[in-house]
Amino acid sequence: MGKAKFTTKETHFSLDSSIQVILDPENLGSYQYAIESPEGPYQDTPFFDNLVPGVYTVYVKSEQGCGITSKKVSILGLMRFFTPNADGINDKWRILGKYEDNLRGTEVLIFDRFGKMLYQFNAERPGWDGNYNGKPMPSNDYWYIIRLKNNIEIKGHFTLKR
Structure with a gap:
């Protein structure tokens, strides 16, 4: 053995x-x-x-x-809420944890409640700051789709608090 x-x-x-x-x-x-x-x-x-x-x-x-x-x-973990108020704490919605090579290439899409895509980033980037076209989005729930490179999609939502 x-x-x-x-x-x-x-x-x-x-x-x-x-x-x-x-x-x-x-x-x-x-x-x-x-x-x-x-x-x-x-x-x-x-x-x-x-x-x-x-x-x-x-x-x-x-x-x-x-x-x-x-x-x-x-x-990895996901934030249930974030507060983009420039205090240095939870200012961006992002994936938590350290990324290994097998998670590189993960794509994250952020949507409003009507299904409009507001932001797209890859997992190695800092995350979403709560703005769309340079304007702050209101306090509300937002939805995400996370696409892992092995063709797995993870969907859920989080809250932006202002």
Whole structure:
């Protein structure tokens, strides 16, 4: 029995972001899982819940001590509201977390309640400042479509507070 082969399933863009470790079917035996440190603490379940946006390292080891396998995983989050008042806090609506190479190329579209596209940016840019054609948009709910480069679309809404 060698090092474990595994993939991960990340739940991005939610308030309770999580990581699930999925072992390759060819892995035999029992495994333990840790996050952030190869020294552990290790757990028997392959789920890590309620993670804040950021980059994590997941570790998998066999209970027989045949080595440790690791993988970096990005968890991203979305702001439920933003306040573009130039105080330096939540002044732009953006994707939270650190971007890994596999998330580059993500496209974000912002719409008003009538479906008019107000702003478009990629995930590496700073985000939307609440203006359309140089004019401040009113306090209201706005909608987004996030297009990941693997053809997944995520839709939702947020609030602009002035």
